[in-house]
Amino acid sequence: MEKIRMLSTLGLMGAMRSLSSAFEAATGIHVDADFAPTLALLRRLRAGEAADLVILTREGLDEVIGEGRVIADSAADLARSYVGLAVRAGQPHPDISSEAALRKALLAARSVAYSRLGASGVYFAQLIVRMGIGTEINAKATIVEQGFTAERLVRGEADLAVQQISELKQVGGIEVIGPVPHELQTPAVFSAGRMTDAKQAKAADRLLRYLASPEVMPVLRRSGLEP
Structure with a gap:
């Protein structure tokens, strides 16, 4: 069976599991996918790791194009994603509908879990500084080096988890409260491209066309993404 090697940001993990299976069933081409935060993937690509296709934030993709x-x-x-907050299933949902409400919720939490390497973590670290609560939040933050921040809710290590909504939704036993107020964030755009030295160039182009087609939109929306 023909195989494509794909490196993808975590934000597309939920959607790609379904889409890869559908693509393989339709084409007979297997997608060998590896998922990690964009910054981690950029390091691996710059260290010489091979792939046929990559999915990164638009900024990250532009860097490797350059x-x-x-x-x-x-x-x-391919899709847009907003940063959101989650709590463990069954816990009260704090009001995060405005900047003032979000500040109150963050300060009231015992600990807030966020990612160090993901686009959401970089954004959140900057946001709490802009809101004037960086010192207070970081003093009690649970920093996740890699993976899903919502897992820390299930383990009881944090009261709130911050990450792309599409990433939060991949963890069981949690509930997504909603997005950070839209006036405080710019959605991340996830984009795909074929590697210059791709060994399976034609198959990679075929997958790219599929991922950019209207038929994948319902799957993207179910996973918390906006086509």
């Missing part, structure tokens, strides 16, 4: 690692003409924006 470095000659990804073919510019192959780039396609």
